[in-house]
Amino acid sequence: MIKALDHLPRPYDDATTLAGRFSDLAPALxxxxxxxxxxRCLYCYDAPCVNACPSEIDIPSFIRNIHQENLQGAAVxxxxxxxxxxxCARVCPTEVxxxxxxxxxxxxxxxxxxxxLLQRYAVDNAQFSEHPFQRAAATGKRIAVVGAGPAGLSCAHRLAMHGHEVVIFEAREKAGGLNEYGIAKYKLVEDFAQRELAFLLQIGGIEIRHGQTLGTHLSLIDLHQHYDSVFLAIGLNASRQLGITHENATGILAATDYIRDLRQSDDLSQLPLADRCIVLGAGNTAIDMAVQMARLGARDVNLVYRRGLDEMGATDHEQNIAKANQVRLLTWAQPEEVLLDNQGRVRGMRFARTHLENGRLQSTGETFELAADAIFKAIGQCMDDAALDDPLARTLKRQGDRIEVDEQLRTSVPGVxxxxDCTQLGQDLTVQAVQHxxxxAEAIHAQLMLNVEAA
Incomplete structure (x- = not known):
């Protein structure tokens, strides 16, 4: 349980009622x-949908297979x-x-x-008697993958398929990354992330070691010395700070922390409920946090963003989900101060009204206050620099707080x-991470096999 909110009441509804509110957002076909x-698909030649898919799925082909009632072929x-x-069929922003x-x-x-929905239908309903992909002959190579989120799992599976042995080092007690800990519960329901993981591991050749954190239990220099290659899929694990008064007061915390506990809860009626809450942010995490608090029974949920609706990272589809759940979207408002009660707990927040002046965000000079029992920050994640603090890790080229890589996902350190999300390439999407x-994995395999031939 999140200690910062222990003083708050629990939801008014029972566990069964609450569970019903967190069923599938988009029911299966x-x-x-x-x-x-x-x-309805026209099976376009040079289909634009394929060009728009970060993971380059042959969309017309799998839809044709569905139409021909070949679900196994579609799923493969x-x-x-x-x-x-x-x-990805469940969480990918297909609308954009x-x-x-x-x-x-x-x-x-x-x-x-x-x-x-068609992608979900095919994957969910295909019947495989065994894993659809087989391992190549063993290469004798071992690769370390740091992080068991979508990028790490995707890399591990492809490397295993090429015949390599893979060891995944994961900080948490469960693999899955954001799919397990960071996605709204109504998007990935009924322990789907763990079932998908179990399917992926059927390929064989993949070992997951839990409780292993880069910078604490592991160092890049040791991994580099003991493995043939290293793949870093460490995500962005630190929450950005507002830099305002009373930011560390009781009742203000990162939205990702609450979402993590909500997703791991077997009884939603035991979660702390902020009857009046403020969510700061403009992306999908902010929407997920606000909607889930509303579904738990909060009567006043305000999502506040310092710019306008058109500049929100969340898609129109996500914004509409928030509105349908009675979440109030307040824009052109910048956090100025956390307001506290006599016990030092959050009672609200003061905001400065903003506008654009010569293309720059400026305060209008006006302020307003919102009452709140809790404030959730969803203003973005950043790199935990402790993860990259050994001598070799410090030599990695960075772009801002992210790791710089080329088109083959190579860092500035050979073999790494x-x-x-920890890199500067592409969008922070699950489907993008899978593609990375x-x-x-293909780049690592090509390099390792080139080295073998050269030897």
Whole structure:
């Protein structure tokens, strides 16, 4: 339980009622619905939806397989490009990627093909008697992967498929990364992340060691010496700070901390409830936090952002989810001070109204206050510098607080690769992290085999 909120009451509803509010956000298609939806696909040559997919799934091909009632073939098409295709079908912002690019996404056609739901239908309903991908002959090479999130798992699976042995070092007690700890509970339900993990590990050749943190239990220099290659998928584990008065007071905490506890809870009625809460941020994590607090029973949820709606990182789809759950979106408001009660606990926040002046965000001079029992920060994550504090790790080139890599995910240290949120490439999306892991694995494999040939 999050100690910073122990003083708050528990939800008014019982565990069964609350669990019902965290069922699937988008219910799965049934067989008839999937057939009708698949029949809408035009199977475009040089399909724009494929170009818009970060993991390069052959979308027309897998949809054609669904239409021909070949679900196993459809699933193999998906999983060969994205081994975490089940979770990505649920959490990927398809509305701004493949479905936005769909040729049916115009006023005359009314709506794009529902690619995400079709992908989920294929992966969920394919029946495999064994793992669909087989390991190549053993190469005798061992690769260290640091982090068991989407990037690390994707990399490990592809390396194992090429015949390498992989050891994943994971700080937490469960693998899965954001899929396990950081996604809204109504997006990935019923322990899906662990079921997907179990499927991925069926390839063999992958060992996961838990409770292993880079910078505490591990050092990059040791991994570099003892393994043939290293892949860093360490994410961004530190929360950004506001830099305002009373930021560390009781009742203010990172949204990711609360979401983690919510996802791991077996009884939602035992979670602390902020009846009046403020969520600071503009991305999907901010939306996830606000909506989940509303579904737990909070009567006054305010999501506050210092700029306008058009500049929010959360898509229109996500914003609409918030509005449908009675979350109030307040824009052009910058946090100025955390307000405390006589016991030093959060009672609200003072904001400065903002506007753009010559393209720069400025205060108007006006302020206002919002009452709150808790404040959740969803203003972005940053690198935990303690993870990269050994002599070799300090030589890694950085771009801001992220690790600099080239198109093959190679860092500035030979034999060390990196992918996912900890790098400067692409968007901070699950599907992007999966692609990074896949590309890094191919680059590692190519380099290791080149070295073997040279020897």
């Amino acid at each position: 049934n067989a008839r619905q999937a057939q009708l939806e698949a029949s 098409k998906i999983l060969s490009a994205n081994i975490l295709g089940g979770s 990627l493949c479905q936005q690019a769909c040729v049916r996404n115009n006023a005359q056609e009314c709506a794009p093909v529902l690619i995400g 690769y990196a992918g996912g 892991g896949k590309l890094a």
